[in-house]
Amino acid sequence: MKELIKDPLNLIIIGVAGQGNVVTSQLVCDALVREGYLVTFGQSYPAQQRGGSVINYIRISKEIQCSPIIPEGRADVIVAMEPVEAMRMLAQFGNPDVITMVNPRPIQAIDITGSKAKYPGLNKVMEDIKDLSAKTWVINATEEAQELGNAIMANVILVGALVGCGLLPLERKSLEPVIEERFPRAFELNMAAFDRGVELAREQE
């Protein structure tokens, strides 16, 4: 087992229900357990299948089985499939050392369209995220996934980006079997998405 950058390592993967961030988390967690780590993967999700925020709390340790919820201010890495969701997590779990990875594609909330309120200025949100993080990776996961043929694959691109940025003790070969198990019929397509994610992260190092 490789050393963790911190023990326990607290990872949040957040998105809007329907974006597939549970699959992102599941793939990462399955790979980590195969490598022998103790993983707790907790979730907060809305009652409805779509629209609300889905938070995945992933706790990785060599020694302890952690609580399903990360304590306030204690996130080490935040992966957000949507920029406002990154801010939502920084508000509760951020700290001066937190590292963020953000897919900058906004998704509107029905409270915005319904009340004529505006989606917060994207540039300002992105600037604030960078300002509140020790380091930020911007991964255009949705855009890249659309180029690969289906926006839903943004979730697997982000798995690749997480591996590519070297924050987790994982490599391509640890993810290959879990991606194959999850997507037996679309394995190659999803590996292509994964590899694209790795590249995107490495470009920003």
Add this chain to the structure above:
Amino acid sequence: MPDIDIDAPGKTLLLMGNEAIARGALEAGIGFIASYPGTPSSEILPTLAGVAKRRGIYAEWSVNEMVAMMVATGASLGGVRAMATMKQNGTNVAMDFIATLTQRGLRGGGGLLLVNCDDPGQRNSPNEQDTRPVAKWLDIPLLEPGDFQEAKDMTKWLFDLSEELDTLCMLRCVAKISHTRGNVKLNELPEKEKKARFELDRLGRPVNPHAAVHEKLDKAQEKFELSPFNRYVGPDKADLLIITCGGSWLHSQEAVRLLKLEDKVGILKLGTLWPLPEKLVVQHLGKSQRILFVEETDPFVERSVMELAASLPPDSLRPIFYGKRSGHVPAYGELNPDSVIRAITKIMGLTYESRDADYSKKVEAAVKSDVVVRIGTLCPGCPHRASYWAIKNALKLDGRLGFATADNGCISAGLGPAGFYVAKTAYAMGSGAAVADGLGKLGQFGFDQPVLGGVGDSTFYHAGIPALLNAVWNKSNFTLIVYDNNATAMTGFQPHPGTGMTAMGDPAREVSIEAICRSMGVRVEICDPFDLEKTTETLLDVMKDEREGPRVVVMRRECELIRARREGPPYDVYVDTEKCLGDSCGCDRLCTRILRCPGLVWDEEAGKSKIDEIICSGCGLCADICPQGAIIREPVVTQEREIAEEIPGR
């Protein structure tokens, strides 16, 4: 994840608490499981149903939880290990039967378990409820797992206990254990052939049934005193003793670790909650002058221990108790590590900073402008959005201040903006029909508002049929809307008696909703809610029907998420920016502001609406509501999806 029935003792899998329960049942040699879907319990049954055929077990979705508990009992009486799984509301439904069952015993049958999953914080429930008091009230031995490994191990152990004591046993799990994944080390699977037989000579009722079950509880208590599911970690003499159980155990350990108080604060984790292992608890009460109880939702352990302390000899040491009663732990909602940190620091007079104070100030300032509320909504393409749109318009055209009632599941969105607030009540399974039935009988008091009672398809079979029957018999004047999307959608698309499939994937007779209604002599109309015009007309007509008794409108269209798994979108939908007049139209942004489908967004720069192509499902509903005809839908040739079933539901 590898298959749940992998025969690899010693191997570690990442299992959801509910999957761990299923695995525990497999390791115990379960033969029979029955359930009705309800978050957070829903995954236990499908996990077992998925391997049922090759493991030689039987799994069914029952029509409701009372039936599930009864059929599981039937299996137990036949000598097969059986389990019924449900959420807290389901246990309420089954309770009448359970109350008598516990006083009859299992008569030498197979071990029988009730697995109840509670939802502290009620994220996915109509109420917040602690179901543990049911065990105390109805005399059921009760365990609660504190992690994922225990979810498996306790389930397995409870089958043995149930057979040994010849009584129903209960496992209570909270959402944060049921739905969290963690490491679980597997044990071996039994290779025992199951043979069912109903032993005629074992029947009969105990002379004093209540006394008999109390004797069983005494035996359970003796075993609980020595159970490895109760553990203490901490110093021999502690500044503070935490008594905890369930998911709160993990939060408590985290809090003590973060505060670096391992040598000052001890944690007694209880796994066997009823009957309370009194000797064990008394032995630990001496460890500290201060006791803090940490548990979700009600102060169940807290009260049991305080009761016990009150019965101690007068010269005993009396610690100070902290918890929900003292206000140190929230009396409701879900707990987390910070709730425990706050309680400990308050009691011990410590300070704790979760992060740098300057950072907090900075982030708080940014959040004001950068974060918006994001509530759940009906999915893009959801047929219920169309149904509620038609109802909204029909009620307005009817003009008699009519309203709708809703029920559990996706249709509860009728209470909020996604359903245009047309629904005014939602309580329990079947109440959308029966409450409307009650209102429909108020004519003699001058009540003249049309009532559109609401029930989902799965709920219709669960509890809607007796409600409708009652309305027919007693001539209630209302319209029952059956929102039939051919699935139990909110809990994860489980089949029901109308879907033509069983839990194990076998074909079944499709029980027709309209045939049931017509057999009661009721007028039934069937609408495709996407045909907004005809649906609105039909609603107007049935509301004016003056014949005696209720009417039924079945809103029939398949759940969009199920359709989308099978095939691509039916339409290409886009906004013709020439035709869309934006704010000068006078429609007041009917599409984005009123219809509020997440697939439609307002393009701030252009001042017009636009389709978000990654959200839009291509249902084309919005094309029918735009007064300018600016939303264009063009049919696409639907193809079977290549990767369809691998796209997650959530």
